[in-house]
Structures are given as structure tokens and as C-alpha cells.
Amino acid sequence: MTKRxxxxxxxxxxxxxxxxxxxxxTYYDINNTVYAPGATIYIGEQQLNLSWVPVGTQVGWxxxxxxxxxxxxxxxxxxxxxxxxxxxxxxxAYAGNWYVLPVGATPQLAFSVAAPSITVDVWDLSTGTxxxxxxxxxxxxxxxxxxxxxxxxxxxxxxxxDQINTANTGNVDIKVKSASGNTxxxxxxxxxxxxTKSITQQNVNLPxxxxxxxxxxxxxxxxxAPNWSTGAVDSTxxxxxxxxxxxxxxxxxxxxxxxxxxxxxATYTGATVSQPAMxxxxxxxxxxxxxxxxxxxxxxxxxxxTGKPGVTYHLFIKGTSSMDGxxxxxxxxITANQAGVVFDPLTGPDFTTIGNAAYPNAVNGNxxxxxxxxxxxxxxxxxxxxxxxxxxxxxxxxNGTFIYANVTLDQTGTRTVQFSTTNWTKxxxxxxxxxxxxxxxxxxxxxxxxxxxxxxxxxxVAAGSQSYYLGEEIQFSGTDTESNDVYLFxxxxxxxxxxxxxxxxxxxxxxxxxxxxxxxxxxxVNGDNTWSWQWGTSSVALDAGTYTVYAVSQPYGTDDLNDVxxxxxxxxxxxxxxxxxxxxxxxxxxxxxxxxxxxxxxxxLGVQIWILGKNFAMITTEAVNSDSSFxxxxxxxxxLNMYAGQYFVVVQHPMQNGVFDVYASPALASPSTxxxxxxxxxxxxxxxxxxxxxxxxxxxxxxxxxxxDAAEALVQAxxxxxxxxxxxxxxxxxxxxxxxxxxxxxxxxxxKFTITATTNLAVGDNVLFTVYSSSFQPTDKTQSGExxxxxxxxxxxxxxxxxxxxxxxxxxxxxxxxEYLVTAQEVLQPQATGTALFNVLQAAPPxxxxxxxxxxxxxxxxxxxxxxxxxxPTKTPTQPGFGAxxxxxxxxxxxxLVVRRH
Numbered sequence: 001m002t003k004r005x006x007x008x009x010x011x012x013x014x015x016x017x018x019x020x021x022x023x024x025x026t027y028y029d030i031n032n033t034v035y036a037p038g039a040t041i042y043i044g045e046q047q048l049n050l051s052w053v054p055v056g057t058q059v060g061w062x063x064x065x066x067x068x069x070x071x072x073x074x075x076x077x078x079x080x081x082x083x084x085x086x087x088x089x090x091x092x093a094y095a096g097n098w099y100v101l102p103v104g105a106t107p108q109l110a111f112s113v114a115a116p117s118i119t120v121d122v123w124d125l126s127t128g129t130x131x132x133x134x135x136x137x138x139x140x141x142x143x144x145x146x147x148x149x150x151x152x153x154x155x156x157x158x159x160x161x162d163q164i165n166t167a168n169t170g171n172v173d174i175k176v177k178s179a180s181g182n183t184x185x186x187x188x189x190x191x192x193x194x195x196t197k198s199i200t201q202q203n204v205n206l207p208x209x210x211x212x213x214x215x216x217x218x219x220x221x222x223x224x225a226p227n228w229s230t231g232a233v234d235s236t237x238x239x240x241x242x243x244x245x246x247x248x249x250x251x252x253x254x255x256x257x258x259x260x261x262x263x264x265x266a267t268y269t270g271a272t273v274s275q276p277a278m279x280x281x282x283x284x285x286x287x288x289x290x291x292x293x294x295x296x297x298x299x300x301x302x303x304x305x306t307g308k309p310g311v312t313y314h315l316f317i318k319g320t321s322s323m324d325g326x327x328x329x330x331x332x333x334i335t336a337n338q339a340g341v342v343f344d345p346l347t348g349p350d351f352t353t354i355g356n357a358a359y360p361n362a363v364n365g366n367x368x369x370x371x372x373x374x375x376x377x378x379x380x381x382x383x384x385x386x387x388x389x390x391x392x393x394x395x396x397x398x399n400g401t402f403i404y405a406n407v408t409l410d411q412t413g414t415r416t417v418q419f420s421t422t423n424w425t426k427x428x429x430x431x432x433x434x435x436x437x438x439x440x441x442x443x444x445x446x447x448x449x450x451x452x453x454x455x456x457x458x459x460x461v462a463a464g465s466q467s468y469y470l471g472e473e474i475q476f477s478g479t480d481t482e483s484n485d486v487y488l489f490x491x492x493x494x495x496x497x498x499x500x501x502x503x504x505x506x507x508x509x510x511x512x513x514x515x516x517x518x519x520x521x522x523x524x525v526n527g528d529n530t531w532s533w534q535w536g537t538s539s540v541a542l543d544a545g546t547y548t549v550y551a552v553s554q555p556y557g558t559d560d561l562n563d564v565x566x567x568x569x570x571x572x573x574x575x576x577x578x579x580x581x582x583x584x585x586x587x588x589x590x591x592x593x594x595x596x597x598x599x600x601x602x603x604x605l606g607v608q609i610w611i612l613g614k615n616f617a618m619i620t621t622e623a624v625n626s627d628s629s630f631x632x633x634x635x636x637x638x639x640l641n642m643y644a645g646q647y648f649v650v651v652q653h654p655m656q657n658g659v660f661d662v663y664a665s666p667a668l669a670s671p672s673t674x675x676x677x678x679x680x681x682x683x684x685x686x687x688x689x690x691x692x693x694x695x696x697x698x699x700x701x702x703x704x705x706x707x708x709d710a711a712e713a714l715v716q717a718x719x720x721x722x723x724x725x726x727x728x729x730x731x732x733x734x735x736x737x738x739x740x741x742x743x744x745x746x747x748x749x750x751x752k753f754t755i756t757a758t759t760n761l762a763v764g765d766n767v768l769f770t771v772y773s774s775s776f777q778p779t780d781k782t783q784s785g786e787x788x789x790x791x792x793x794x795x796x797x798x799x800x801x802x803x804x805x806x807x808x809x810x811x812x813x814x815x816x817x818x819e820y821l822v823t824a825q826e827v828l829q830p831q832a833t834g835t836a837l838f839n840v841l842q843a844a845p846p847x848x849x850x851x852x853x854x855x856x857x858x859x860x861x862x863x864x865x866x867x868x869x870x871x872x873p874t875k876t877p878t879q880p881g882f883g884a885x886x887x888x889x890x891x892x893x894x895x896x897l898v899v900r901r902h
Contacts, residue, residue, distance in 0.1 A: 005255035008589050030171055030254050031159045032308075038109045039158030041087050042116045042150070042271065043095070044261030045254060048085040049110075055082050058101040059110045060235050062095045066101060068107050071371070076101065084438050086265045087113060089261050116257060116271050117377075118148040120174065120250035122279040123210065125219055125227060127310035134412045136281040137308035138243060139191070139231030143212030143219055144174055148203050153254050154205040170201030172253045174211060179244025188232030190586070203324070220640070229633070230281050243283050250274040282413070286313060286445045288434045294452035296481040297425040298586075300335065301451055302418045307436050309413040314367050320382040320433040326553075328563055329426050331382050332419040332453065333402040340415050342406045344378075364406045370435060377404055394506040419451075423483040423553055423565075427455040454484025457500055460551035460567040467572040470537050470656040471601030474571065477532035480525045482553035482565040487520035488533065491555060492547030492573075498557035499550060506541040516640050517555040537573070538604065538658040544575045576601030578653035580728050584762065586802050590640040590736040591762035594647055596631040599624045606630065608663075612710045613647035617680070617699050618671045619664050638671055641830070642734045648711035652718060653726045661685040661723040662714070664699055679704065680712060687722045735760050738833030739767065739824045744838035750813045757824055757834055758799060758805040765796045766827040769808040774819040774837070788815045791826060817842045 060073025123143040124131040212227030234240040284306035322333040365378030381403040435446035463475035489499035500507030552566040580597030679701025698704040772789030799805035
């Protein structure tokens with residue numbers, strides 16, 4: 001049963017695969033006799049003659065990995081009509097080899113089923129490359145390249161050549177559609193004689209086959225044949241192929257497959273018809289365009305040539321022969337090492353007289369340009385010995401090289417060429433020309449474009465307020481569109497008139513030199529035309545005053561600025577100074593003191609602080625902040641051990657040389673007394689002219705100066721004319737800590753009052769106040785031990801007259817009358833103590849305030865006297881008193897008890 005079902009399914013599949021032969025609308029009987037086993041047949045072919053296969057023969061197809069001899073075929077079909085076999089599109093899933101069944105020891109290949117493929121390209125014979133997607137010049141000769149697997153349909157080893165229908169020969173049609181929409185089946189193969197060549201019914205018998213050659217191989221000298229002449233003239237004398245886009249396709253005409261093998265009902269592109277290949281035919285012209293209309297010199301610009309692909313054109317700048325190569329008198333040059341651009345040798349063409357015949361070694365310079373009267377291109381551009389000693393590129397352009405070139409266009413018919421300019425390029429309008437002579441009176445093809453080269457500009461600004469102290473860094477910045485480097489110099493009081501070297505430590509004695517860039521501050525210009533430079537003035541020998549800084553496109557001073565671009569900025573230079581104050585003029589031992597101030601000029605070493613007193617010396621340095629401020633703390637642990645007395649402070653600024661020219665050696669890293677066994681001396685540094693440091697005085701050790709004497713000697717050393725340092729001085733007193741409580745005065749119980757005091761403790765120090773009864777003492781156990789008083793901590797506040805203030809608030813509402821003791825003591829350093837006594841009295845009883853009695857004024861009135869009448873006396877009732885009220889309450893209570901008993 002299973003075997004019969006299998007046979008039925010195979011028969012059903014065979015019926016499905018061998019469909020009814022379609023009636024093709026585009027049917028060609030092309031070599032349809034397949035007389036040998038193993039031939040390639042294509043999906044969609046119809047009416048194939050397989051006469052060598054007996055009717056009823058079964059063939060089978062195996063999946064690629066299945067062994068043929070030991071497994072059943074994956075698919076089978078039966079040849080029911082060997083005179084008109086149809087390769088159904090349903091076989092597309094079974095492409096490959098089919099074998100005769102049953103399979104013997106040696107399988108016999110029946111045929112190979114293939115899906116057709118086809119592509120087409122337009123081939124430019126002038127460049128030897130494809131022009132598909134590009135453009136060709138009207139007059140170029142074109143061929144077509146077809147890549148396809150349909151070549152096996154014309155293989156005589158499998159199909160009989162004499163079976164080809166001579167009226168419909170060829171397996172591929174080529175069709176060309178013009179820009180106006182008409183389709184060509186033949187093209188002109190000559191420019192003028194109207195010779196045509198068919199592009200349909202082509203025998204494509206190679207996998208890569210060329211139309212327009214004698215043998216179908218890639219075009220060359222040996223197989224040249226008539227091809228498509230795009231410059232042909234038709235019978236009306238007009239261009240047969242006007243400029244525009246042309247579309248080329250290749251279409252299979254093999255045994256109806258174009259109509260039979262479809263892709264979802266549509267023509268199968270890539271299988272039976274190629275993708276369209278488009279080519280643009282342009283008039284035999286050349287055009288030139290520039291990427292900019294104007295350019296600032298020292299910047300590049302480019303031009304684009306559009307013309308005939310693969311053709312070489314002459315590119316040059318017109319009318320530059322008079323330029324002598326000096327500054328501001330050079331033309332732009334063509335940038336070296338560009339693709340498709342060829343120059344004459346750097347030494348120039350080898351000729352001795354003017355005229356084409358004299359330039360045998362010239363690549364380009366011997367070209368006779370249009371309307372030049374036979375003169376050479378070399379004679380039309382800038383050249384000559386004057387260039388050899390002028391400018392950075394003089395040797396090249398001195399012989400005309402780089403001012404003209406041969407430019408070969410790429411396969412798309414374009415080439416972009418860059419021109420370079422420098423600050424030596426003359427600022428003017430330039431006409432750039434591209435030209436080629438294709439022969440004949442009308443053979444010149446050319447175009448021109450105008451580019452304006454402009455002078456650039458240089459700007460300079462100084463960061464900040466334009467007012468600076470010596471020692472500060474000054475940031476200069478700006479733009480330069482004229483050159484790749486900007487050159488800086490400075491003018492001002494006592495500086496050279498031509499300009500001083502701003503980079504020198506002493507611009508007063510170092511002037512710039514025209515044309516010598518090493519005497520200027522050379523700053524490179526960035527790609528965005530900006531530049532910047534920081535001038536460190538700490539070591540520059542300049543006087544205070546107003547100065548002008550120049551930024552110049554070329555190394556020239558003030559006497560030669562006519563031909564350069566430049567900018568200026570005015571700055572004010574000021575001498576640095578230092579100022580300082582002490583946080584308080586009087587400081588208690590154990591309290592800190594702060595020295596704060598301002599040091600202009602941003603000294604990198606900061607400031608040096610000297611603190612000098614009786615048998616005391618201390619030296620330290622303190623950094624200066626970006627806002628020029630500084631602050632130094634003499635700690636409380638230092639003042640705690642300092643004797644009471646006057647101390648002198650000198651704050652030293654190193655000024656513009658950045659060095660403390662007066663210093664102590666050995667340095668005093670910590671407070672030192674004058675009795676130290678190792679002496680420290682104050683020195684003045686050696687002068688710039690040379691020599692040794694000067695020992696000024698002993699600061700510590702035997703024979704040292706003390707207090708004010710040391711401070712005065714130090715100031716005199718700094719005031720030396722060989723020292724550029726400056727200073728400020730101040731002083732403060734160190735005292736024993738003191739708290740003085742001001743008289744309190746008598747107070748009454750219930751009063752609220754404030755106890756005040758003065759002190760030399762520092763603001764912010766904490767002081768403990770205690771108030772207690774002076775009679776507070778041990779008592780017997782039977783006696784009352786009451787205590788009254790108050791305590792609390794308060795901070796020292798800013799006072800007047802050199803002393804600070806304290807205040808402590810007291811509430812005596814809980815005090816009892818007595819004598820009270822006040823003590824005030826510093827919390828952290830309990831060395832300062834103050835005391836005071838005061839009395840608290842019993843508060844006086846309040847005094848009764850008399851009730852005012854209203855005074856009534858009687859006004860006499862005249863009235864009639866009535867007759868006497870006898871009236872019984874009446875007793876005025878009175879309110880019950882406090883005793884009566886108590887009695888009533890008692891009676892009420894008795895009555896309540898009686899009622900409850902009953």
C-alpha cells in the first residue's frame with residue numbers, strides 16, 4: 001500500500017512540474033535543439049527538442065548533500081514530450097543537475113537547470129572603463145558589456161548551431177532609450193556617413209561579452225570594430241544623440257523565457273532583463289568653477305574642471321607674467337602632489353627661445369594657448385630669475401612651475417584642483433583658465449573663473465582691564481587671516497623707536513630688526529585663524545607707564561608697516577606694591593593675631609613676613625591668592641610664650657624679579673630667640689652685575705639687633721638701590737591677659753542688669769562669669785544653706801580704645817539680699833581673671849496710692865419753705881458681714897445633716 005501511494009505522489013508531482021505549455025507573446029525559436037546530455041537549460045525556456053531522451057524517461061534531482069547512488073531522488077519528473085519540453089518556473093527550487101533514472105553504477109547526467117542572469121554596462125572606449133552612472137562627451141565612442149550566464153545556450157557542444165532560425169538569430173537584445181523617450185535598436189557607428197550597427201539579436205557567447213568588438217572580448221587594438229559614435233550627425237545635419245541621459249538594457253530573447261519566467265507576475269529584472277544602465281552624454285565643452293568667489297591670502301581655494309573623462313586639460317592663471325615674485329607681487333600657485341595634476345620639472349622647461357619648437361622637454365609650458373599669437377603658455381605666466389631669491393616658494397614659481405599644470409579628468413569627467421596663497425600673494429583679482437585644443441578652427445574648448453584674493457587682517461586684545469602690575473602674566477590673543485605666524489613687539493617709554501623685543505628680559509636694550517623673525521615673539525596661528533600668547537612680566541625690566549604691543553603679519557617694526565597687516569593694543573604697566581594690617585593692635589598672650597593684606601603683581605614666591613621683637617625673631621612666607629590677597633596667622637601657641645612688649649612686622653614683596661633680595665641665613669623656620677647658639681644673619685643678594693651677597697646684620701645670636709633696631713636695619717636693607725623688593729611695616733603689642741570688671745553698683749532683688757568688663761583678650765575668646773553670695777559658706781546641719789547667684793559663658797566682642805568688651809546679663813529675681821562677688825575668667829587659657837563686689841538689697845514695699853475724692857461745688861438756690869410734716873423714722877437695711885456669711889453657711893450644713901438622718 002505504501003509503495004503504491006509513493007508512486008501516486010511521484011506521478012502527481014510530475015504532472016504538476018510538467019505544466020501546460022504557455023503561449024508566449026515574445027517567443028523566439030533560438031537554438032532549441034539540445035542534442036547532447038549535460039546541456040544547460042534555463043528556467044522559462046519552452047519548445048526545447050530533447051530528442052535524445054526517449055519519451056517516458058524519468059529524471060531525478062537530489063539535494064546537494066545527498067548521495068546519488070544510495071538514496072532516492074529528492075524530486076523526479078517524467079519526460080512526456082521530448083520534442084517540446086518546457087522548463088517550468090516551478091523548477092527554480094530545483095536548479096542544478098538532473099540524472100536519468102534509474103541510476104546505475106555510473107549516473108548519467110540528463111541536463112542542468114539554471115536560473116538566468118544578465119547585466120549590462122556602458123563601456124567608454126576612450127578611457128577603457130565603464131561609463132555607467134557617469135558622463136561621456138559628445139563624440140566619444142562607446143561599447144556595451146554584458147555579463148550573463150546565457151552563453152551556454154550558444155554552446156555548440158550541446159545545442160545544434162544549424163537549428164538557429166536565421167531570421168531571429170541571437171540570444172540577447174540590447175536596447176537604448178534616449179532622453180526624449182524613443183528606443184534605438186541600432187546606433188550610428190561613424191560620425192558623418194550614417195553607417196549603422198544593430199544592437200539587437202546579439203549572440204552573447206561569453207560570460208563577459210562586449211558589443212562593439214570583433215570577437216566579444218574586452219576592446220583593444222586587435223579586436224576593434226564599429227561601435228556607437230555619440231558624435232554622429234543624422235540626415236538632417238543635427239546631432240544624432242543630443243545631450244542628455246541615455247538608458248541601456250539587455251534583454252533575453254531565448255525561447256520565450258522573457259515571458260515565462262516572471263517575478264510575481266512582473267518581468268524578472270536581473271534574470272531575463274538587466275537593470276537599466278544610464279550614461280549622460282554631454283556636449284563637448286569644458287567648465288570651470290571655484291569653491292569661493294574671494295579668499296583671504298594665506299588660505300587655499302580650489303577650482304573644479306568638468307569636461308571629457310580621461311582627457312588632459314591645461315590649467316593656468318592668466319596674465320601673471322609681469323609679477324616679479326617679491327612681497328605682495330606673487331600669484332597663487334597650484335598645490336603640489338595632487339591626483340591627476342602634472343607639472344613641468346622644478347627647474348622649468350628646457351628652452352632658450354620663445355616659441356613652441358624651443359620646448360622639447362616641456363610637459364605643459366610649450367602649449368600654444370588660444371588667441372596667444374602662437375606664444376607658449378610658459379611665457380604667459382609668472383616666471384624669471386627674480387623669483388629665486390624672494391619668498392618661501394620662490395625656487396618653484398621662479399621658473400613658472402606650479403603656476404600652470406596639465407590636469408587629467410577622472411572617469412566621471414571632473415577634477416578638483418587646489419591653489420595655495422601666502423602673505424606674499426598679491427591682493428587682486430585673478431582669472432583662472434582651463435583650455436584644450438581638440439583640433440581644427442573650432443577645436444578650442446575653454447572656460448574661466450575669477451577669484452578675488454584679499455589682504456588679511458591681524459587683531460590683538462589683552463585680557464582683563466589692560467592695567468597690570470609687573471609680575472603678572474598678561475594674556476594676549478587675537479586673529480590673523482593674513483599669515484600663518486604673528487609677530488609681537490612692544491613700544492613705550494625708553495624703548496627703541498622701531499620696537500623692543502617683548503620676549504626679552506630688558507626690552508629697553510633689545511630692539512627688533514626688520515625681516516628677522518628671531519628678534520620678534522613668533523606666535524603660530526591656529527587653523528581657525530586665532531592665536532594667543534602669555535607674557536610673564538615677573539622678570540621684565542620695565543618702568544611704570546603706558547605701552548603699545550604690536551601684532552604684525554610679518555617681522556617688521558614700526559618703520560615698515562605699510563605692506564603688512566597689524567593690530568595694536570595699549571596696556572598700562574604699574575609697579576607692584578604690598579599692604580598689610582594686623583587683626584588687632586593689642587593681643588593677649590595665648591591669643592592669635594592675623595596679618596592680612598594685598599600683594600599686587602602675583603608674586604610666585606608669595607610674601608615674606610618678618611616678626612621682630614625683644615629677644616624674638618620669626619620669618620615665614622605666605623602664598624598670595626589669585627585676587628592678590630594673603631593672610632597669615634601667628635598662632636596662640638606662639639604668642640603664649642612671647643614676652644609682653646612691642647613687636648614689629650615687615651611684609652616683604654619680591655617684586656618683578658620674583659626673588660627675595662633680602663633674606664636670613666640660616667633661615668628661621670620657627671620662632672627664634674636672639675640668644676640661640678647658632679647665629680642667623682640678614683643678607684642682601686648679589687647685584688645683577690655680579691659679586692657676592694652682602695651681610696647686613698645679625699638677627700639672632702651674639703651681637704644681634706633687637707626689636708625696633710632689627711626692624712629698622714631690615715627696612716634699610718630693603719631700601720637699598722640694588723634691591724627691587726618693596727615692603728610694608730606695622731606693629732602690635734603683646735600683653736599679659738587682663739579682664740577688668742566695671743563697677744556694678746547696688747542692685748535690688750528682682751532687678752535685671754548687665755555686668756560689663758574690658759579685656760585685651762581676642763574677639764571671640766570665651767569668658768566664664770560667676771556671680772554668687774559672699775555669705776555663702778558651710779553651715780550647721782540645722783541651718784539653712786540657701787545659695788543665690790548666676791553663671792554663664794560669654795564671648796569677647798570688639799571694643800574701643802584698644803580694648804575689647806565683655807557683657808553678662810543677670811536676673812536677680814531669685815537673689816536674696818546680700819553682698820555678691822563677680823568673677824570673670826578666660827575659658828581656654830585661664831590666666832586672665834577679673835573680680836568685683838556689689839550688694840543686692842531688699843526690694844522696697846510698694847507705696848499705697850491715695851484715692852482721689854471728687855469735690856462738689858454747691859450753687860445756692862432760692863426755694864420756698866414748705867410747711868413742716870411729721871414722718872415716722874426709717875432704718876436703712878445693711879448687707880450681712882463676713883461673720884454673718886459664715887454663720888449662714890454653718891446653719892445650712894446642720895440642716896443638711898438633719899435632712900439626711902431622716
